[in-house]
Amino acid sequence: MNKEAAAILINGDVSPSKKKLLDHIYGLFELSEIKEPQQLLNIHPLTSKYVFVSLGANFLKNNIWEEWSKKSSRAMRYIFLLESFDSKEVASLINNLEPLAVLGPNSTVQELNEILNMSRESARDSVKSRETLEKVKQQNRQLEILNQNLEALVRDRTRDIEVSKNQIELKVKKVRQLVSFVKSLSTVRKIEDLLTIIRNEIKKAYGKGEAFLACDTGEYGPWILHFQRGETATVQTKNRWNTGVKLRINDRKDQQYLANTFSRPFGRVVAFPLQSKATDSRDVVLFVEHQLSLEQVDAFIDYMGERLQSLSLALDRSLLEVDLKRASFLWESTFDSIDDPIAIYNKDHELIRSNKAFSEIIETVQKDKSFSSELIDTCIEKRVSVSRSFRAEQRFFDAHCDPILFHDDDRASSVVVHFVDVTNYKNLQSTMIQNEKMSAVGHLAGNIAHELNNPLTGIRSLCQVLIAEHSRREQVVNDLKEVEKAASRSQKIINNLLSFSQSATGSELKRVDLNQLLQMTLPLLKSVTSEHRRHFKFHEKEVLVKVEPHLTQQVIFNLINNACQAMGQEPGDLEVKICVQDNFAKFSVRDSGPGVSEELGSGIFEPFVTTKSKVGGTGLGLSMSQRVIRSMGGEIGFDSKLGKGACFWFQLPLDGETQ
Amino acid sequence: MKILVIDDEELVRKSLARACRARGFQVLEASGGAEGQELWENESPDLVFLDVLMPDLNGPKVIENLQGKITSKIVLMSAYTGGYDLNKAKSLGADLFIPKPFENIFEIVQVAEALVVGK
Numbered sequence: 054m055n056k057e058a059a060a061i062l063i064n065g066d067v068s069p070s071k072k073k074l075l076d077h078i079y080g081l082f083e084l085s086e087i088k089e090p091q092q093l094l095n096i097h098p099l100t101s102k103y104v105f106v107s108l109g110a111n112f113l114k115n116n117i118w119e120e121w122s123k124k125s126s127r128a129m130r131y132i133f134l135l136e137s138f139d140s141k142e143v144a145s146l147i148n149n150l151e152p153l154a155v156l157g158p159n160s161t162v163q164e165l166n167e168i169l170n171m172s173r174e175s176a177r178d179s180v181k182s183r184e185t186l187e188k189v190k191q192q193n194r195q196l197e198i199l200n201q202n203l204e205a206l207v208r209d210r211t212r213d214i215e216v217s218k219n220q221i222e223l224k225v226k227k228v229r230q231l232v233s234f235v236k237s238l239s240t241v242r243k244i245e246d247l248l249t250i251i252r253n254e255i256k257k258a259y260g261k262g263e264a265f266l267a268c269d270t271g272e273y274g275p276w277i278l279h280f281q282r283g284e285t286a287t288v289q290t291k292n293r294w295n296t297g298v299k300l301r302i303n304d305r306k307d308q309q310y311l312a313n314t315f316s317r318p319f320g321r322v323v324a325f326p327l328q329s330k331a332t333d334s335r336d337v338v339l340f341v342e343h344q345l346s347l348e349q350v351d352a353f354i355d356y357m358g359e360r361l362q363s364l365s366l367a368l369d370r371s372l373l374e375v376d377l378k379r380a381s382f383l384w385e386s387t388f389d390s391i392d393d394p395i396a397i398y399n400k401d402h403e404l405i406r407s408n409k410a411f412s413e414i415i416e417t418v419q420k421d422k423s424f425s426s427e428l429i430d431t432c433i434e435k436r437v438s439v440s441r442s443f444r445a446e447q448r449f450f451d452a453h454c455d456p457i458l459f460h461d462d463d464r465a466s467s468v469v470v471h472f473v474d475v476t477n478y479k480n481l482q483s484t485m486i487q488n489e490k491m492s493a494v495g496h497l498a499g500n501i502a503h504e505l506n507n508p509l510t511g512i513r514s515l516c517q518v519l520i521a522e523h524s525r526r527e528q529v530v531n532d533l534k535e536v537e538k539a540a541s542r543s544q545k546i547i548n549n550l551l552s553f554s555q556s557a558t559g560s561e562l563k564r565v566d567l568n569q570l571l572q573m574t575l576p577l578l579k580s581v582t583s584e585h586r587r588h589f590k591f592h593e594k595e596v597l598v599k600v601e602p603h604l605t606q607q608v609i610f611n612l613i614n615n616a617c618q619a620m621g622q623e624p625g626d627l628e629v630k631i632c633v634q635d636n637f638a639k640f641s642v643r644d645s646g647p648g649v650s651e652e653l654g655s656g657i658f659e660p661f662v663t664t665k666s667k668v669g670g671t672g673l674g675l676s677m678s679q680r681v682i683r684s685m686g687g688e689i690g691f692d693s694k695l696g697k698g699a700c701f702w703f704q705l706p707l708d709g710e711t712q
Numbered sequence: 713m714k715i716l717v718i719d720d721e722e723l724v725r726k727s728l729a730r731a732c733r734a735r736g737f738q739v740l741e742a743s744g745g746a747e748g749q750e751l752w753e754n755e756s757p758d759l760v761f762l763d764v765l766m767p768d769l770n771g772p773k774v775i776e777n778l779q780g781k782i783t784s785k786i787v788l789m790s791a792y793t794g795g796y797d798l799n800k801a802k803s804l805g806a807d808l809f810i811p812k813p814f815e816n817i818f819e820i821v822q823v824a825e826a827l828v829v830g831k
Contacts, residue, residue, distance in 0.1 A: 511724040515727040517818065
């Protein structure tokens with residue numbers, strides 16, 4: 054067994070009991086003897102666990118013990134072997150050193166062993182506790198390190214979070230800006246508003262910068278939308294800007310182009326071509342005049358880049374809106390320019406659309422209740438085109454109703470009603486019918502005329518014979534002459550009727566004096582005019598006209614006869630006048646009869662129009678007269694007011710040298 | 713002179729007949745084509761006044777029927793001036809064409825007389 058190392062200092066004498074102890078100690082330990090107390094200072098606790106200090110009754114009293122006691126390590130275990138306990142110096146030494154044990158003169162080996170065991174135990178314990186302490190310290194240290202790490206981690210993390218939070222806030226702010234931008238774009242309808250939004254956005258982010266929207270729509274040539282004095286304005290340009298699909302940063306040409314267009318110096322310009330899907334034939338560029346440095350420009354471009362897509366979409370919409378408006382306008386103008394009324398109805402008879410022409414007849418249409426039911430309902434039910442005639446005041450229409458079908462098997466949802474104006478056609482038709490009638494009447498008249506000629510011939514011939522046979526009976530002869538004249542007149546009328554119905558131009562035109570013609574006709578009218586006050590005014594000079602004399606006489610006869618008939622049985626004023634007016638010969642007959650109502654108007658010259666049905670007017674006189682006069686290059690007419698008489702006149706072109 | 717008047721119109725026939733009798737001629741009357749044709753054939757007049765349009769047998773038809781059998785002077789009369797004129801009348805076999813209405817019946821008689829006399 055290895056002995057433990059220890060140190061011993063023997064100072065002073067050793068009593069026999071102490072010797073016993075010492076021997077024991079020598080037996081237990083490997084001792085290193087220390088002669089001088091100073092050497093005690095050199096002892097290291099690791100090399101000597103115990104330091105036995107045997108002090109005689111008179112040990113050295115010098116400062117060395119003081120020094121030694123101060124410098125000595127606490128780890129040293131001192132065991133004092135003393136002769137007595139009484140000394141004051143020993144007491145202070147013990148106080149300073151706090152030895153493990155102090156053995157007196159009577160201490161036994163047993164006691165020493167006990168002390169050593171106890172010390173060993175306590176050493177062991179203390180080692181243990183030291184070890185534990187160490188462990189704890191170590192653990193503590195580790196915990197500290199861990200703690201520090203954790204703290205660092207937490208700090209880092211916190212810092213990271215802070216940073217991300219800031220970043221996120223920034224991003225959120227950016228996104229909010231973008232969202233509000235896109236929102237404001239979604240409400241844009243007009244291109245001008247679009248530019249305003251762009252401009253505001255740029256100003257918001259960068260404070261300064263001017264935006265220009267350059268658009269080449271093809272139809273009206275290139276134009277640039279810009280801001281002028283707080284409002285949007287358009288400038289038509291002759292030249293086109295530089296086209297390109299790519300972004301152009303600070304391109305000199307763009308700058309130059311804009312400077313030329315706006316006649317002012319321009320700063321640096323960035324050009325953003327706006328891709329438009331719906332408008333591939335269009336070229337739209339957003340120019341931004343900026344005052345940014347090169348570094349700022351990049352950020353600006355990113356900023357704009359985020360917005361370009363929504364811009365393009367909004368632009369599309371606005372341009373489409375413009376197109377739509379134009380197309381709508383074109384459609385409306387076209388629709389309205391159609392002369393025929395067109396209306397679109399839904400199946401509930403509600404008017405969906407109609408053109409301008411329709412507004413003229415809409416009231417009449419709405420009044421006609423059967424219109425909706427007959428036309429629209431039938432059309433919708435049967436899904437075929439339906440037509441019917443329709444009349445609005447003086448106009449005649451053929452209303453064609455066509456169904457609008459979306460699917461072959463569905464009921465029609467709405468119908469288009471097209472009113473074809475057939476007024477002219479109808480008028481033409483009636484004129485034709487009238488002409489046919491006239492023609493038929495003419496034929497008929499021709500036949501009747503021939504038929505009448507026979508008996509009239511007979512009457513006249515018999516009169517002539519009777520006149521010859523009873524030549525001496527004046528009264529009878531006179532009467533017979535009247536009869537013959539009447540018959541003769543009748544024949545003349547019939548002949549005129551014949552020529553009217555044949556409308557043959559067999560009759561020759563002759564140059565006659567209108568005065569004379571009137572003169573020749575007057576005797577025929579003697580009886581008719583005798584009742585009334587007559588005023589005949591011939592023109593002082595010859596009035597030469599180229600006419601068919603017989604027919605013209607007939608016209609004169611007609612007019613005067615009519616005038617007298619109009620005045621009836623009451624004596625009235627008859628004025629017959631021939632004069633010359635601007636190269637025309639004018640013949641007029643004025644009566645003081647009841648006059649002609651304005652309602653009749655020019656209709657009075659229509660055949661079969663007569664106010665004389667009781668008196669036996671055939672209604673052919675005026676129409677025939679009109680025909681005759683017109684065929685000779687003249688015109689016929691009348692002036693009249695109800696209650697104020699009438700003046701019928703005709704005029705004929707003068708022939709040659711009338712003055 | 714013997715004259716035959718064929719006309720369905722009574723007044724014309726009567727007045728023509730009387731005008732002729734006043735001139736001292738013998739006048740026969742027929743009111744229709746058939747009657748006229750018979751009289752013509754049987755009596756052989758010197759002059760015949762013949763109306764064109766008659767309900768039964770018309771003038772030209774009568775002439776046609778009596779083709780070769782008669783030697784009378786024929787005066788054709790008609791109110792229908794359109795279809796007939798002197799040339800047509802002559803082509804039918806008539807000597808004269810007088811349109812109706814007559815202005816003066818005595819003139820007619822004179823003309824007819826001249827026709828016969830100037831034979």
